[in-house]
Structures are given as C-alpha cells and as structure tokens.
Amino acid sequence: MAKRKVGAAPTVYDVADAAAVSIATVSRAVRNPESVTPATRERVEQAIHELGYVPSAPARALADRRTGAYGLLLPGFDDLEDAAAPAPSDGSVRITDDRGNRSPIGGAPLYYDEVLRGAEVEAWRHGAALLVAVGRGQGHDIAGRVDGLAVFARTMTDDAIARVAGRTPVVLLADEQAARGIDSVSVDNARGMRALVEHVVGELGIRDLAYLAGPKDSPDDAVRRTGLGQALAAHKVDSRSVRVRHGDFGRARAAQVAAELIAERAPRALVCANDQSALGALDAIRAAGLRVPDDIVVTGFDGIEAGAYATPPITTVRQPMRALGGAAIRALEARIADPTAAPQHLTLPVEVLLRESCPPAL
Amino acid sequence: MAKRKVGAAPTVYDVADAAAVSIATVSRAVRNPESVTPATRERVEQAIHELGYVPSAPARALADRRTGAYGLLLPGFDDLEDAAAPAPSDGSVRITDDRGNRSPIGGAPLYYDEVLRGAEVEAWRHGAALLVAVGRGQGHDIAGRVDGLAVFARTMTDDAIARVAGRTPVVLLADEQAARGIDSVSVDNARGMRALVEHVVGELGIRDLAYLAGPKDSPDDAVRRTGLGQALAAHKVDSRSVRVRHGDFGRARAAQVAAELIAERAPRALVCANDQSALGALDAIRAAGLRVPDDIVVTGFDGIEAGAYATPPITTVRQPMRALGGAAIRALEARIADPTAAPQHLTLPVEVLLRESCPPAL
DNA sequence: GGCGGAAATGAATGCGCATACATTTGCGGC
DNA sequence: GCCGCAAATGTATGCGCATTCATTTCCGCC
Numbered sequence: 001m002a003k004r005k006v007g008a009a010p011t012v013y014d015v016a017d018a019a020a021v022s023i024a025t026v027s028r029a030v031r032n033p034e035s036v037t038p039a040t041r042e043r044v045e046q047a048i049h050e051l052g053y054v055p056s057a058p059a060r061a062l063a064d065r066r067t068g069a070y071g072l073l074l075p076g077f078d079d080l081e082d083a084a085a086p087a088p089s090d091g092s093v094r095i096t097d098d099r100g101n102r103s104p105i106g107g108a109p110l111y112y113d114e115v116l117r118g119a120e121v122e123a124w125r126h127g128a129a130l131l132v133a134v135g136r137g138q139g140h141d142i143a144g145r146v147d148g149l150a151v152f153a154r155t156m157t158d159d160a161i162a163r164v165a166g167r168t169p170v171v172l173l174a175d176e177q178a179a180r181g182i183d184s185v186s187v188d189n190a191r192g193m194r195a196l197v198e199h200v201v202g203e204l205g206i207r208d209l210a211y212l213a214g215p216k217d218s219p220d221d222a223v224r225r226t227g228l229g230q231a232l233a234a235h236k237v238d239s240r241s242v243r244v245r246h247g248d249f250g251r252a253r254a255a256q257v258a259a260e261l262i263a264e265r266a267p268r269a270l271v272c273a274n275d276q277s278a279l280g281a282l283d284a285i286r287a288a289g290l291r292v293p294d295d296i297v298v299t300g301f302d303g304i305e306a307g308a309y310a311t312p313p314i315t316t317v318r319q320p321m322r323a324l325g326g327a328a329i330r331a332l333e334a335r336i337a338d339p340t341a342a343p344q345h346l347t348l349p350v351e352v353l354l355r356e357s358c359p360p361a362l
Numbered sequence: 363m364a365k366r367k368v369g370a371a372p373t374v375y376d377v378a379d380a381a382a383v384s385i386a387t388v389s390r391a392v393r394n395p396e397s398v399t400p401a402t403r404e405r406v407e408q409a410i411h412e413l414g415y416v417p418s419a420p421a422r423a424l425a426d427r428r429t430g431a432y433g434l435l436l437p438g439f440d441d442l443e444d445a446a447a448p449a450p451s452d453g454s455v456r457i458t459d460d461r462g463n464r465s466p467i468g469g470a471p472l473y474y475d476e477v478l479r480g481a482e483v484e485a486w487r488h489g490a491a492l493l494v495a496v497g498r499g500q501g502h503d504i505a506g507r508v509d510g511l512a513v514f515a516r517t518m519t520d521d522a523i524a525r526v527a528g529r530t531p532v533v534l535l536a537d538e539q540a541a542r543g544i545d546s547v548s549v550d551n552a553r554g555m556r557a558l559v560e561h562v563v564g565e566l567g568i569r570d571l572a573y574l575a576g577p578k579d580s581p582d583d584a585v586r587r588t589g590l591g592q593a594l595a596a597h598k599v600d601s602r603s604v605r606v607r608h609g610d611f612g613r614a615r616a617a618q619v620a621a622e623l624i625a626e627r628a629p630r631a632l633v634c635a636n637d638q639s640a641l642g643a644l645d646a647i648r649a650a651g652l653r654v655p656d657d658i659v660v661t662g663f664d665g666i667e668a669g670a671y672a673t674p675p676i677t678t679v680r681q682p683m684r685a686l687g688g689a690a691i692r693a694l695e696a697r698i699a700d701p702t703a704a705p706q707h708l709t710l711p712v713e714v715l716l717r718e719s720c721p722p723a724l
Numbered sequence: 725g726g727c728g729g730a731a732a733t734g735a736a737t738g739c740g741c742a743t744a745c746a747t748t749t750g751c752g753g754c
Numbered sequence: 755g756c757c758g759c760a761a762a763t764g765t766a767t768g769c770g771c772a773t774t775c776a777t778t779t780c781c782g783c784c
Contacts, residue, residue, distance in 0.1 A: 040732085060506075069493070096714065133486070133492070134482050166414045352457040386766095421742090
C-alpha cells in the first residue's frame, strides 16, 4: 500500500489501496455501481466508509469538463456592504428606540430568498450545486466555476454579460427587455397590472383612478404602467383622466405624495406601483380620515409579507419568485443540451391576490 | 501553434500560443503580474482579452488543493419542495381571493436572505465564492466542493456533520447547544429575551406577565424561555405567577391561545416567543376590545418585517443575521488558518427594538 | 477439460492549471 | 567585449478523477 499522507483528504488512490482494487474500479463503483461485481462494490464501499472518502469535485469537474454547478447572480443592495465587524457578545444587549422606523432591514424586499430556493431545488434535482454571488458589475469571478449563469437584470454590465455569455450559457432574469441573443426568464408584470386594473375598472366599475408611480427612470415602473394603460384602454377610460404622481417606491415618500393627491381631490381608486407605496398610501388615507376600501380602494404590487399584515391587507400582484428561480435553471440546462437552439424568452404568469384593500366586490 | 478546438473554452495553452509565451508565463501573468515583464504582461493580457479567456476554477482548485469556495447549508421549509412546473404565461392571469390568508409565503421567516448576503460579502472579500444548498440531512454532496461548510442547526444529522467535519472545516450556525468539538457561531437569544423582559419588568414596572410560547419541543423556544426566567429572577418575580401557553409559532394559533388567556384574565404584559405569535396576540387583544400598549404591552422576537408594519408596531428582538453570515465565513477561515486551534464558540449580541407595542416608557 | 466470448478489472492518459526546477536573457562592471 | 549574477521565461510534473483501451476472469457449452 502506498504511503498515505495523513491529514490530507483521502483520494481514490487511498480507497483503491484499502479495497485492493484499482482506482478505475473505485471510480466505477462510485459512479456506476452496476458496472461492478457486488463483492467488489461491497469492498469499495466499505473502504470509502472507513476512510470517509468524498470525491473531489474539482478533479471530477476537470475530468468531466463540467463543474456540475450553476451560478446565480443576485442584485446587491446599496446599504448592504457593511457586513459588520465580528462584535462578539460582551453580555450587554443594545436597546434601541425603534418607534417611527419603518425600514427594518434596509427597506429592501427580501424575495430573492425565494428565487434562490427555487433555483437550488431545481439544481439539486439535476444533481448540481448552486453558486451564489452578488452582482458587482463583472461576474468574471464565477464564470469559470459554473456550467451556466443566471443573472438578474441590472446586476452586470451588458458588456460583461456578453463576454461571459461567450464562454458559458447565460440566462437573464426579470429583464423584460432582455437582449435578443440571450435566453431570458421574466415575469409578466405588465399583464399582472393590467389584470389588476381591469378588476378595478371592470369588476368594481371604478373609473376615477390615480396612479402612485415609482421613480421616473424605473424600468419596472414603466412596465407596470404599460399594463395600467392597456387596462384603461380596454375599458375606454381616458388615460389622461388618471392622475399620476411619482414616488420612490418607498413608504414614507408615498405617504407624502398620496396625501397631496388626496388633498387635491380623493380618487376612488389609488393604484400603486409597489406594495411599499401602497403601505404609504394607507397611512395617508387614514390620516385624511378616509376609509379603505369604502372611500378609496388601494392596490399594491409585489406581494411582500408586510402587505398581507397591513390594515387592511393590501390587494397586490405576486410574482412567482420560486418558479422564476426554477425556470432559470431549467433554461440553462436546455441551453446546455442544445447550444444551437434559438434564444428562448420565457414569461411566467403573475397572480393577482385580492385582499381587503381592494376586494373581489364592493 | 497547436490546433485549438473551436467551441471549447480557451485554456492557458490557447493564451500561451496567442501571446507566444509558455503557459507558465500566462499563469504568472494572471496570478502575479509583478513577476512578469510589462511587455509580456501586455501581450498576455491582450491575448486573454481577445480569446475571452477565463481560468478554469476546477483546474485551479486541483492544482492549488483548495477550491476557493465556502458552502452554506440552509434549512429547508417543509412546504418548499414544490418548485412548480414551468407554467409559461398563456396570457391569462390568475386572480385569487386572498382575504383571510395571512401566510403569503408559507409563513416562514425569510431572514436567511440576510445570512446569505452576510456570508457572500465576507467570502467575496477573501476572493472566495459561496455555494448554497438546502439541508437534506446529508450534505455530502457539497462537502467535496468547498474549503469549509457553514451549517445551520438542524439541517444535517449529527452523524453527517461528524463525517463531513472529518474532511472539511465546519461551523455550526445558530446552534446554541453546539457540539463541543465543532466551531459555532450563534446568537445570544437568551440574553436578548432577558434584556427585553428586564425592560418590561424593570423599566416599565410590570410584574403581571404571561408568556406565549412556541411548540413544546422547540429548542429556540427553550432558549428564549431561559432568558425570560433569568429576567424574572433578577427582579424577584415569582416565575410561577407567569402563565405560559404554548402555540406553534404561527399567527393563527397564537391568536386563539392569546384569546383564551385573556378570557381567563388579561395580563399586563404578554411576552411572545416570536413575532408571528405577537401578531396573533395583537389580533386577539384587538378582538377583546383592549388596547396595546395601554391595557396590555406585547413583545415579539425575531425582527420580521411585518412586525414593524403592524398596528401598533411590535417591540421585538432582532437577530444580527447579516453579521451571523459574515462571522460564519470568518470562523471557517480562522479554522483553516489554524486547524489545531481549540474549538471556537462565538456568540453575537442581539438588539432589542422598542416600538409602540411595548414602548421605552409608559 | 478446453474454447470462446462477455463481463470485470487494470493500466495509462488527459482534463487545465500552478509551480519547482532548469534554462535563457539582460545588464552592470571590468 | 566578456564574465557573472539576477531576473525572466520555459519545461516538466502532479493535483484527483473519468475513461479508453488492454488484459484478465468468469461462464456456459461443447
């Protein structure tokens, strides 16, 4: 038996020695147990167990010419780069007066967790692992580590995407203006907003609307507004009659804007570009002494947790985040299976959740 | 120049050919630019750019004997294995009556996103990547892929942890009863609860308390209850005078339990084992026609988003999830740097967030 | 008992890179 | 212009595994 370096992880050679077979047999026993005699398989498994052998993924990847891992590039939040110092507990507990603070965790919607899980489950089903990185413009750092990369919109420069795509399959996530040549999976935001507004106008018969928008340069907001316009057109509501005010997707600003809107004249329905804005709208409406949905119906968009717990709970459009993650991995696998296929652009349906702020019927 | 297979990703050999140098020089130019003449470096960089070369992580890992990646094993949620079928948009949008539903995303607290980001940032700082997997008991699948593994409590069997730990550094997360021999990073839940209750008893002077607990077999609940007991003892409140009722960490059940408690006799303070329970308590208290905090003060635990948006906002204890993720990676690096050091057990401090449901002062 | 073919196993090679060691180049000093 | 040394570059090897091809073993059958 060759000398085995102690301290180092055991390799196929160690297992082969222990089981008195060749490394080829060890490899086969692991990868394709059927191809080995039950007796030898037994011996090899025994050796593996005793040594605590775990195959080296890098070596396997090198030999296989595939890593068996997919990458997911998440957007970073601006306030997020402060992974604070260790700060072990010295026994004291900080007590903070948090009244008035409404942004428990930086105000960012935390639905990426869902996307991640959808992707992880799908990767796992295919025996692959999932590598996660936060977009920092480049993404070269993980391109060499994976068989495919799922990239959220606006987490990499177009240039960087093009470069990486030249080497590895790439799928764009939640980018409704996806580059032509690259696969994409997105969510049908426009149709979601359209369905929501059609409910307000068509089912509830409300024709006096106002729209609480997001920042003027937000692509997300633009798409949602398109859906709004379509719904209005479908029901012959003059879109010029709908007052539009821009917020910043945040609750506080939304409350201000909504208050101004109401002071001017209260609309029968206030359609908000996202849930945070809708929460702000509720604040303003309550402050104005009006009731939701009796005086004003309010709608949000996104399906954040807090919306369901608001008073009243907010009607919203929920994006299928978990499905988005799963679809991304499937798209990568399809691309790997057929590298020459035409670019695929998959659009997942959203779901309108009617809650008390804008109920099924008045 | 050797023939280069088209379609395959370029390698050091291709770059070497293009730049008319040896692969060793290419490798050096990439890894340690200083060790190469500016002129050659220039040529190599040029070739790299033209070919779109990206180093193969597996090959690098094999040669380096380290993967440059850390693993994070997240708990899976029971309801989570349904990464639904593709279901592309056929143009229709499902409209659901979601009134009465208070569990938008399975009811699970989504703070793992924060842990993930903390870990990712820390890994990135050290030039490493982060591999994410959902615990399925084993975890062998990724042990061979990483230089170290951060494992959430109860995501792997003790047996599996022991095996993996024999091959790769492992750090246990949020496991306050961490196995002696393995590094761990956890959060000081007991002290958080203690500080919170000391505020209620000491600052607010309330001695008539009730505790809305979690499931009887929950380790988290047990730890928090310990903190409760300590606070009571510190202020000489007889712990037998504190009524304890068990819920299931969910809002609906908590509301029932709280209602029973109140019907029996309303306590001056209702301490809840987590935020979801506190939300349920608010429901019950409101239904009973009582006011928070005037008639009953309510406290939660966790710091979920919805707690801050509740009416009134819930006083709670927030866990430093991002710091937890970062600390986990640092612990792995410390372990790698000194494999023989004694096991480290780091405890991070929590923070008490006082909000309207249990304000700084009455 | 020996033969032929299939099944099982072994030996050897390459995956792409880093690096120890060998070789060449460049440069100062005489 | 030549010697000697240091810096720059090249050559060769191994990392751990999968796999091809060669060899051996095992069986059924004559």
